[in-house]
Amino acid sequence: MLHPPKSKTLNKFLQFLSGATLMTRLSHLKVRLTHSQRQIYTLLSQTDGAMTAQAIYQRFQTQQKSMGLATVYRALRTLQIKGLVQARAQPNGEWVYTLTTEDRHYLTCLNCGASIPVEECPVHAFEEKLAQTSQFQVFYHTLEFFGLCAPCTQRLGS
Amino acid sequence: MLHPPKSKTLNKFLQFLSGATLMTRLSHLKVRLTHSQRQIYTLLSQTDGAMTAQAIYQRFQTQQKSMGLATVYRALRTLQIKGLVQARAQPNGEWVYTLTTEDRHYLTCLNCGASIPVEECPVHAFEEKLAQTSQFQVFYHTLEFFGLCAPCTQRLGS
DNA sequence: TAAATAATGATTATCATTCTCACTTTATCG
DNA sequence: CGATAAAGTGAGAATGATAATCATTATTTA
Numbered sequence: 001m002l003h004p005p006k007s008k009t010l011n012k013f014l015q016f017l018s019g020a021t022l023m024t025r026l027s028h029l030k031v032r033l034t035h036s037q038r039q040i041y042t043l044l045s046q047t048d049g050a051m052t053a054q055a056i057y058q059r060f061q062t063q064q065k066s067m068g069l070a071t072v073y074r075a076l077r078t079l080q081i082k083g084l085v086q087a088r089a090q091p092n093g094e095w096v097y098t099l100t101t102e103d104r105h106y107l108t109c110l111n112c113g114a115s116i117p118v119e120e121c122p123v124h125a126f127e128e129k130l131a132q133t134s135q136f137q138v139f140y141h142t143l144e145f146f147g148l149c150a151p152c153t154q155r156l157g158s
Numbered sequence: 159m160l161h162p163p164k165s166k167t168l169n170k171f172l173q174f175l176s177g178a179t180l181m182t183r184l185s186h187l188k189v190r191l192t193h194s195q196r197q198i199y200t201l202l203s204q205t206d207g208a209m210t211a212q213a214i215y216q217r218f219q220t221q222q223k224s225m226g227l228a229t230v231y232r233a234l235r236t237l238q239i240k241g242l243v244q245a246r247a248q249p250n251g252e253w254v255y256t257l258t259t260e261d262r263h264y265l266t267c268l269n270c271g272a273s274i275p276v277e278e279c280p281v282h283a284f285e286e287k288l289a290q291t292s293q294f295q296v297f298y299h300t301l302e303f304f305g306l307c308a309p310c311t312q313r314l315g316s
Numbered sequence: 317t318a319a320a321t322a323a324t325g326a327t328t329a330t331c332a333t334t335c336t337c338a339c340t341t342t343a344t345c346g
Numbered sequence: 347c348g349a350t351a352a353a354g355t356g357a358g359a360a361t362g363a364t365a366a367t368c369a370t371t372a373t374t375t376a
Binding site: 224229233250251 | 353354355356357358363364365
């Protein structure tokens with residue numbers, strides 16, 4: 001049984017969700033978010049681009065009510081398991097976090113680490129099919145092309 | 159760790175390459191590999207599945223001629239820039255390395271970290287088109303679906 | 317309201333990865 | 347060839363992001 005979301009934050013966030021994955025994500029919404037989780041979710045929704053856990057921590061340090069570093073990591077993990085937030089590893093090893101509604105297709109340079117978002121994506125239909133045919137509950141996917149960007153190709157000679 | 163065994167020799171490896179990306183990778187094969195790089199390449203070609211840098215280091219420790227840890231990391235980075243080796247971040251933060259000929263499509267559970275290879279892939283054509291229309295030199299791509307595996311979905315109640 | 321449960325924060329611990337620097341090997345070129 | 351430059355290597359230390367600990371506080375549940 002599904003409890004309908006009641007808070008305004010959740011309603012706003014629902015506007016982001018669409019399509020077949022909506023139901024799977026909704027099933028997780030009945031679990032209330034803690035204060036910290038909601039704060040982080042709100043921050044990510046207001047931020048252009050991705051943030052590292054450390055950056056999120058720093059941001060809350062500058063506010064009246066700070067948030068412990070451990071809480072940031074715990075909340076991010078919980079938000080991921082709820083399907084609301086995704087993590088992506090950068091070549092330098094740091095993880096960046098975004099809402100699962102953000103861009104998630106990149107050209108990533110193996111040399112300088114630059115990540116260029118790709119607009120097009122041929123796999124949304126595949127994702128839905130996969131979610132139906134496998135027991136796996138798909139929240140989001142990442143399609144990443146690795147190689148060398150033009151400047152680095154030139155710089156390295158080849 | 160979770161990859162099915164694949165073919166290993168350089169000749170066989172070349173069979174996997176096709177179309178536009180073949181030339182770009184061949185251009186890198188001309189560059190000589192150092193002794194360490196070749197050793198790591200050979201090890202990966204003889205290993206089923208992916209290895210962490212630490213595991214590679216350990217493996218060479220047990221042999222007569224050991225290899226420094228820094229060298230392992232340096233060689234892996236160089237092999238990546240040459241387009242011969244790919245790295246993939248696991249949810250626990252560790253990186254695993256495989257030849258760029260291995261499977262690279264997964265269902266990854268956000269809770270337990272299990273990665274299940276997916277055979278099908280709808281983006282190979284897209285990759286070639288992308289390599290031609292962008293200045294980016296594509297070595298390989300990763301298509302990863304994140305969510306919860308069946309056991310974890312049940313375990314977490316939902 | 318009281319007891320049970322979950323979340324939090326300050327701190328410490330962990331550990332994969334990178335850096336440093338002295339040394340060795342390989343490449344370049346007169 | 348030899349000399350010199352350039353690149354690669356290894357041992358160990360430093361880095362830094364993330365996880366673990368544990369006492370305390372907030373939130374649910376009955």
